[in-house]
Amino acid sequence: MILKLILTHFMNKYTKSYQHIYVQLLIKSLQKPFIVFKNNWCIKMSRIVTLCKYTIFTYNYNALIQMISFSNIYPVTLDGKGRVVLPAPFKKELGDTEDAKFVVEKDPYEPCLNIYPNATWELKVEKIRVKLNPDNPIHGKMLSRYYENIVKLGMAENGRLNIPDNMLEYAGITRDALFTGQGQRMRLWEPSRHDASQISEEEYLKFYKEIMGGTTDNF
Numbered sequence: 001m002i003l004k005l006i007l008t009h010f011m012n013k014y015t016k017s018y019q020h021i022y023v024q025l026l027i028k029s030l031q032k033p034f035i036v037f038k039n040n041w042c043i044k045m046s047r048i049v050t051l052c053k054y055t056i057f058t059y060n061y062n063a064l065i066q067m068i069s070f071s072n073i074y075p076v077t078l079d080g081k082g083r084v085v086l087p088a089p090f091k092k093e094l095g096d097t098e099d100a101k102f103v104v105e106k107d108p109y110e111p112c113l114n115i116y117p118n119a120t121w122e123l124k125v126e127k128i129r130v131k132l133n134p135d136n137p138i139h140g141k142m143l144s145r146y147y148e149n150i151v152k153l154g155m156a157e158n159g160r161l162n163i164p165d166n167m168l169e170y171a172g173i174t175r176d177a178l179f180t181g182q183g184q185r186m187r188l189w190e191p192s193r194h195d196a197s198q199i200s201e202e203e204y205l206k207f208y209k210e211i212m213g214g215t216t217d218n219f
Helices: 001-013 017-035 041-067 088-094 118-131 137-148 165-171 193-197 201-212
Strands: 073-077 081-086 099-104 112-117 150-154 159-163 175-180 185-189
Touching: 001 193, 073 081, 099 165, 099 175, 112 118, 137 150, 175 193, 185 193
Parallel strands: none
Antiparallel strands: 073 175, 081 159, 099 112, 099 150, 112 185, 175 185
16 A cells, blocks of 8 residues: 555656556566565665656656657758757647757768757667677777767757757758758758758659558559
8 A cells, every 4th residue: 555655656746647557567566576675665665766767757758759750841040159940840849848958969871960859869779778788899889989979969948959060060061951850850961961862752662662561552
């Protein structure tokens, strides 16, 4: 009973959705830890708090990611300090947030910048953690190079991002740029490089059929 009250408190604090479901799931998941730590209340409480926060964190991130879908192309202009304002549709996709954080990544394949909301970035990093071991010399070099090519940014109230000069130089951006949507991430392009990267309609149809498994009749 005490455990259920504690879990309910955390659900009320962090989310109101699916509260009863999470309580039941966490009670079941904590049955074994409770036996292990039955003689140490402090460790037991810490375990409860950690699992509660992790479960709610995962739920909230998954819910946010399911809602985010950046799309279309928007021309923008940077000011003299490398600052750019997110297009209004992109800000709308992010929802109401007072402390939005982003990760800017140099795309390894194309001369543009990938911009991730922190929620989608965390999931990408988790995939990297699973695949790469920092104690493996080759993996370590990969990780070092990868993390040297990213930077974390905050967003001003008006939706403005201050992108570092080395990032802009990589993408060849000076003043005019394009924001493009790619589902759960945004991309920032220099216009001529964006145009040069595009595939033809014929190529698009060919790749779509190969990857998606459709036929011409399905369009």
